[in-house]
Amino acid sequence: MDGQTRRKEMIRMLLEATKPLSGTALANAFGISRQVVVQDIALLRAEGYDLLATARGYILNQEAGNMVSRVILVQHTADQIEDELNTIVDNGGRVRNVIVSHSVYGDLTGDLMLKTRRDVKGFVEKVKHNEAALLSILTAGMHMHTIEATTEEDLDVIEEELKEKGYLV
Known part of the structure; x- marks a missing residue:
């Protein structure tokens, strides 16, 4: 899976999540390191997504x-x-x-x-x-x-x- 496809899937997961998703959970879901998750989150923020890193994990702020x-x-x-x-x-x-x-x-x-x-x-x-x-x-x-x-x-x-x-x- 290429990076762009992975990031689209991350957004889908965050949209459907009922609770924050940890960096470890995202890394495991895609078979990548937490460092790559952090980089993907930064790229998604640059695209305009309001992603928050909380103590419990990542949240897509839709409100x-x-x-x-x-x-x-x-x-x-x-x-x-x-x-x-x-x-x-x-x-x-x-x-x-x-x-x-x-x-x-x-x-x-x-x-x-x-x-x-x-x-x-x-x-x-x-x-x-x-x-x-x-x-x-x-x-x-x-x-x-x-x-x-x-x-x-x-x-x-x-x-x-x-x-x-x-x-x-």
Whole structure:
């Protein structure tokens, strides 16, 4: 199978997937290395596909055109992360990413794509299980999220809830 055919098949698989597909799963499906998967994903992004690399695998973002987004600045402790993220998803939002502005490295971004409480729980459990440091540890808990929702009003409600809880900076 040539590269162009493989990439078309990758898009088909991502369209049909009900959950993120890992680089290993894609590599195994095509009998290629994970390095080739990364290169194919880069080529597909260059073609205009909105592909996201999350901690759970690759996602083809099909909802991007139907959503409005906003970057918010928040600060909280590590113990409050689940409440912060649940506040967003409970009010109809999606947490696209986390961003920290580092004085040396500039903006560091991690794709999250959290839409439900189950997504949030899975993320929090994965952080705990892997004893992973949160990006916000670099900035004393201060970080940004790109949040998405179907309407600006939903984003306003999310911001108001975060403000009431003391998370919004």
